[in-house]
Amino acid sequence: MKKIFSLALLFCLSLAAMAQTERPKLVVGLVVDQMRWDYLYYYENEYGEGGLKRLVKEGYNYQNCMLPYVPSVTAVGHSSIYTGSVPALTGIAGNYFCIDDKYVYACTDPSVKSVGSDGKDGQMSPKNLWATTIGDQLHLATDYKSKVIGVALKDRAAILPAGRSADDAYWWDTDAGHFVSSTFYMQTLPKWVTDFNKQYYTKSKFNIKTSNLGVTYTFKMAEAAIDGEQLGQHDQTDMLCISVSSTDAIGHKFSTRGKENHDVYMTLDKELASFLSYLDAKVGKGNYLLFLTADHGAAHNFNQLEAHRIAAGGWDYNKTAEDLGTAIQKKFGFQPVITEDNYQIFLNDSIIAAHGVKKQEVVDYAISELRKDPNFLFVVDNEHAAEATVPEPIKTKIINGYCRQRSGEITIIPRAEYFGTSDTSANYKGTQHGQWNPYDAHIPCIFFGWHITPGETNRTTYMTDIAPTVCAMLHIQRPNSCVGEALR
Numbered sequence: 001m002k003k004i005f006s007l008a009l010l011f012c013l014s015l016a017a018m019a020q021t022e023r024p025k026l027v028v029g030l031v032v033d034q035m036r037w038d039y040l041y042y043y044e045n046e047y048g049e050g051g052l053k054r055l056v057k058e059g060y061n062y063q064n065c066m067l068p069y070v071p072s073v074t075a076v077g078h079s080s081i082y083t084g085s086v087p088a089l090t091g092i093a094g095n096y097f098c099i100d101d102k103y104v105y106a107c108t109d110p111s112v113k114s115v116g117s118d119g120k121d122g123q124m125s126p127k128n129l130w131a132t133t134i135g136d137q138l139h140l141a142t143d144y145k146s147k148v149i150g151v152a153l154k155d156r157a158a159i160l161p162a163g164r165s166a167d168d169a170y171w172w173d174t175d176a177g178h179f180v181s182s183t184f185y186m187q188t189l190p191k192w193v194t195d196f197n198k199q200y201y202t203k204s205k206f207n208i209k210t211s212n213l214g215v216t217y218t219f220k221m222a223e224a225a226i227d228g229e230q231l232g233q234h235d236q237t238d239m240l241c242i243s244v245s246s247t248d249a250i251g252h253k254f255s256t257r258g259k260e261n262h263d264v265y266m267t268l269d270k271e272l273a274s275f276l277s278y279l280d281a282k283v284g285k286g287n288y289l290l291f292l293t294a295d296h297g298a299a300h301n302f303n304q305l306e307a308h309r310i311a312a313g314g315w316d317y318n319k320t321a322e323d324l325g326t327a328i329q330k331k332f333g334f335q336p337v338i339t340e341d342n343y344q345i346f347l348n349d350s351i352i353a354a355h356g357v358k359k360q361e362v363v364d365y366a367i368s369e370l371r372k373d374p375n376f377l378f379v380v381d382n383e384h385a386a387e388a389t390v391p392e393p394i395k396t397k398i399i400n401g402y403c404r405q406r407s408g409e410i411t412i413i414p415r416a417e418y419f420g421t422s423d424t425s426a427n428y429k430g431t432q433h434g435q436w437n438p439y440d441a442h443i444p445c446i447f448f449g450w451h452i453t454p455g456e457t458n459r460t461t462y463m464t465d466i467a468p469t470v471c472a473m474l475h476i477q478r479p480n481s482c483v484g485e486a487l488r
C-alpha cells in the first residue's frame with residue numbers, strides 16, 4: 001500500500017514538473033519612433049517580403065490601435081507601451097516635465113555616471129518611472145532569472161521600456177560616437193559591448209539619429225545583445241526591448257513625405273527582414289513572440305497641406321508662453337510661467353505662493369488669456385478636466401495624461417493640423433507630434449511569432465492593451481499600474 005502511494009506521489013510530482021507554464025524563449029518589443037499606422041500601407045508596394053509585409057501577413061494586426069492619452073511624445077509612448085499605463089500613473093508626463101518647479105528631462109539622473117564614456121549623455125536612469133513594465137513583471141514571475149535588456153539610440157527609448165529592474169540598457173552617446181550605459185545598471189561595459197563599439201561607431205558629435213545608419217546600428221546592436229547575453233537560450237523567458245529612433249529624427253527634419261522619410265522606411269524594412277531571419281535561425285521560428293508598435297505618429301507638414309487647401313498651420317509655442325507671462329505680470333505683478341511643453345502651460349508654484357496669490361486665480365486668468373487665440377479650440381484646467389466641455393475621447397486623454405505632481409496646469413487643444421513649433425514660416429519643411437488627433441495617436445500594433453495566428457481586426461484598441469496582452473500570453477501578472485485590457 002505504502003509502495004503504491006509513493007509511486008502515485010512520484011507520478012503526480014513528475015506531472016507537475018512536466019506541466020511547467022508554457023512560454024516563448026524570447027519576447028521582443030520593437031518600437032518604431034514616430035511610425036504612423038498608415039506607413040504600413042503608404043510604402044507597402046515598395047517593402048520586401050521578409051520585413052514589415054511579413055509581419056502583416058504572418059502576424060495578428062490590430063489596425064486601429066490608439067494612444068489613450070495626451071501628450072503623444074516619445075518618453076510617454078515608450079513608458080505606456082511597456083507599463084500598459086498612462087502618465088497620470090507612471091509619472092512619465094512628457095519628455096520633459098516639472099519636479100518641484102524644476103523643468104527636468106525624463107531620464108536625467110545626476111546621481112549616476114556614464115559607463116563607456118565620460119559625457120553627460122550617460123547620466124540617465126529610469127528613476128522617474130513609478131510603474132512596473134512587462135520586463136519587471138517577467139522578473140517577478142521568474143525570481144529575476146529572466147534577462148531583460150533595452151537597446152535604442154535614444155536613452156529614454158532604451159531605459160523606460162526595460163524598466164527599473166532591467167538587467168541592462170544601452171543607448172547612443174553622440175559625443176562618444178558609440179553605445180553607452182550608466183552606473184544605474186553596471187560599473188563597466190560587458191566585453192560584447194566594447195567589442196561592438198570597436199566595429200560600429202561614428203566620429204564624435206555625428207548625429208546618427210538623423211541618418212539611416214542609425215537604423216542599421218540599432219538592429220546590429222540588438223543582435224549583438226542576443227548573442228552576447230544568450231537571450232532566448234535560458235530556462236526562463238528573456239526579453240529584449242528595441243526602439244528605432246532615426247525614423248523620428250528624420251521625420252522631424254524632413255516631414256512625413258519625401259525622399260528622406262521614404263529612405264529611412266526602406267532601410268527599416270530591409271533591416272527588419274534580416275533581423276527576423278536572424279531570430280528564426282538563432283532562437284527558432286515560433287520560439288519568440290514579437291510585437292511591433294510606435295510611441296506616436298506625426299502630423300503632415302502644414303505648408304504641404306496648405307498647398308492643397310487643407311486647413312493647417314503652426315503656432316509658435318515660445319511666443320505663446322512669453323505673451324502669457326507678460327499678461328500675468330501685468331495683472332498680478334509677477335511672472336510664473338515656466339514654459340509651454342507637451343501642449344501644456346507649466347506654472348511655478350513657489351513664485352505664486354511667494355506673492356500670496358491663490359493659484360486658481362492665476363490659472364483662471366491664464367486660461368481666459370489663452371482662449372483669445374483663435375487656433376486654440378479648448379484650453380483646459382487640468383485639475384478640473386472632468387468638468388470641462390470637451391468632447392470624448394479628448395477629455396479622457398487629457399485626464400489620462402495629467403500627472404498631478406509633474407504635468408503643466410493647463411492643456412491647450414489646438415485645431416486639427418495646427419501644431420506647436422518654433423518655426424512657423426513658409427519655408428518650414430519638418431513636422432511635430434504631441435496632439436490627441438489620429439495623425440499623432442494612431443499607431444501600428446502587430447503581434448507575431450509564438451502562439452500567434454495570422455489575422456486582423458478593425459476594432460479600436462489602445463497602446464495600453466499591449467502590455468496586458470503580452471502578460472496574459474506569458475501567464476504573468478500585468479504591470480502594477482496597468483489600465484489596458486488583454487486583447488486575446
Ligand SMILES: [Zn+2]
Pocket residue numbers: 034074248249252433
Ligand atoms: Zn519626436
